Structure formats: C-alpha cells, structure tokens
Amino acid sequence: MAPVVLLIFSVLSHLVVLHYAVEDGHNTHCPAYLCNEKVGSIGFPFKNKTHSPECGLYTVDCSDRSSPKIQLKEEGYWFEFESITQLNSVSIKDDEPERLLKSDDxxxxxxxxxxxxxxxPIVHVFxxxxxxxxxxxxxxxxxxxxxxxxxxxxxxxxxxxxxxxxxxxxxxxxxxxxxxxxxxxxxxxKWPARFTLQLVVTKECNECYVKGGVCQNDMGEFKCANIVKGDKSLRLKLGLGN
Known part of the structure; x- marks a missing residue:
C-alpha cells in the first residue's frame, strides 16, 4: 500500500508545482516541446537535446518524428518510445536491445x-x-x-x-x-520488445525546478544547485512557511 500512496502523493505534488511554474512564468527558457502528433508536447522532467540541463532529467530526441527516442540515463542507450503520459509513464517499444544481447549476450x-x-532522491522509478x-x-x-x-x-x-x-x-x-x-x-x-516505466519526480526536485535550479543526487542526498534565492511567494504557495 505504501508505494501506491507515495505514487499518488508524488504525482499530485508534481502537478501542483508545475501548475505554479506555468502560472508564475518560471523556467520560461524551458518551453514545452512538440515531439509528434501521437506523443504531443512534453516538458519537465523531459527535455529535448537543445535544452539546458535544468530543463529536464531525461533527454528526448524527436528529430525522427516517426521513431522518437529517449535516453533514460547519461551515456545510456536511446530507446524508441511510443508515448509519454501526463503522469510521466513512458511506453518503450524497441527490438534493437534484444539483437544487441543476442550478438554478445x-x-x-x-x-x-x-x-x-x-x-x-530525485525521482522514483516504478x-x-x-x-x-x-x-x-x-x-x-x-x-x-x-x-x-x-x-x-x-x-x-x-x-x-x-x-x-x-x-x-x-x-x-x-x-x-x-x-x-x-x-x-x-x-x-529474453529482452521484451515493449515495457513501461513510471517516472515520479520527488517533491523536492519539483520545487527545485520551479525555482530554476538543477536537481542533483549528491551521494544519496538530494541537492538543488543554481537555485534562485529569496522566492518567498513560492514557499507560501507550496505551504512551506517562511
């Protein structure tokens, strides 16, 4: 039961914080990115290859609109994907990994x-x-x-x-x-041709993004780098006090 409660709480927090970000004009240098007609527009925690690091945690490449790709970690494989939901559920469809494993298993x-x-500390992966x-x-x-x-x-x-x-x-x-x-x-x-990942950004990272900061994992501890100081209005809207 606990993982379900954590998922629901994290998703609601994510939606509230991002709503404030749009409403208040934060991160205007990280506009939503239109991938293709099926995927639609994507934003934080996803970014395209031309965005700066603070715009997202996962890089998406939609240069080939018929076969968009996503890199789930730095220097990792570029997986072909079918969709990304509003709750950051990524549906992967890619046959190439199975071929790579067969060639040298x-x-x-x-x-x-x-x-x-x-x-x-930045994101929960389900x-x-x-x-x-x-x-x-x-x-x-x-x-x-x-x-x-x-x-x-x-x-x-x-x-x-x-x-x-x-x-x-x-x-x-x-x-x-x-x-x-x-x-x-x-x-x-055998590597499955289709699988799904749910990527739930933590409340701390969502708040960091709204402030224009960069979420970092510092030896197992969350760190918000390059944060914009003195945003009292944000803290009040998030119920954090002074």
Whole structure:
C-alpha cells in the first residue's frame, strides 16, 4: 500500500508545482516541446537535446518524428518510445536491445548501456524489472549460494539473478536493472520488445525546478544547485512557511 500512496502523493505534488511554474512564468527558457502528433508536447522532467540541463532529467530526441527516442540515463542507450503520459509513464517499444544481447549476450558494455535507471532522491522509478548482480569473477562463493543463479559470464564478470528482486547486492557486486523478460531462452532472459516505466519526480526536485535550479543526487542526498534565492511567494504557495 505504501508505494501506491507515495505514487499518488508524488504525482499530485508534481502537478501542483508545475501548475505554479506555468502560472508564475518560471523556467520560461524551458518551453514545452512538440515531439509528434501521437506523443504531443512534453516538458519537465523531459527535455529535448537543445535544452539546458535544468530543463529536464531525461533527454528526448524527436528529430525522427516517426521513431522518437529517449535516453533514460547519461551515456545510456536511446530507446524508441511510443508515448509519454501526463503522469510521466513512458511506453518503450524497441527490438534493437534484444539483437544487441543476442550478438554478445554477456558483454559488460552492453549491459551497462541498456541498464535502466533506479530510484533516487530525485525521482522514483516504478517498473517491472529483472535485477542482475554483476560480480567480479573472484566472487566464487556465490556459486555455492542456492539463492543466486548464474546467468552468464565473461573474462571479468559473472552475472547472477535471484528469486527475489529485493535481495541486497553481495559484497563487491553491483546491480543492473533490465526490463522483466517475457520468457527465458537458453537459460537467459529474453529482452521484451515493449515495457513501461513510471517516472515520479520527488517533491523536492519539483520545487527545485520551479525555482530554476538543477536537481542533483549528491551521494544519496538530494541537492538543488543554481537555485534562485529569496522566492518567498513560492514557499507560501507550496505551504512551506517562511
């Protein structure tokens, strides 16, 4: 129940703050961007490639109007997408990742490029994920753990899954999130051609955006950089007091 309440509260906060931003003329240098007829206009937390960093958290490229793309993390893969709702639900439709995995199904660079973003102090990510644990090959004790299942390996790393996506990362291992597979072929999950992400910006980041600041994740702590000082009217409208 708690995640549902968090989602509803975050979405309502997002809509209230953005309404104030439009009403009061904040971030006029970040105009809404018309992607195509199907997607429509998009704005924060999304930006186009020509916008400045404070205009959004995720970059959208609609130069090919028939196949718009979105980059979910810096230097990440450009996913083709079908739609973005007003509640920031992104519908991805892309066959290329499956081809990349088939060509080299245990390549570190490919996994890093395709991995999905995780929740942070800036944004909550709601998705049906598969959790991969990327571990150095000298982490041999994992092979003896019944809860970890080896998926593949290369010269440097071995990738594992567990029955529970909430398992903590073993020592010296990192976590990679992939879309939950439709099915499994040859012992390795098959990348789904379609999947959906819900991106819910935190209240703190929404307020930061309204003030013209840049949302940053500073070692697990939220930080608003380049903020415009002294906006008392904003604090009163948001119910924050003096």
């Amino acid at each position: 245990c390549n570190d660079d490919t996994f890093d490029m395709l991995s999905l973003p995780s929740s942070s 998705a049906h994920n598969l959790t991969l644990f990327k571990c150095p090959n000298d982490t041999s004790t994992l092979d003896e753990e019944t809860s970890f299942r080896k998926q593949c390996g290369n010269a440097n790393h071995t990738y594992y899954t567990t029955a529970s996506n909430t398992s903590p990362a073993p020592h010296n291992c990192s976590i990679i999130y992939l879309p939950a597979p439709d099915l499994t072929l040859h012992g390795f999950p």
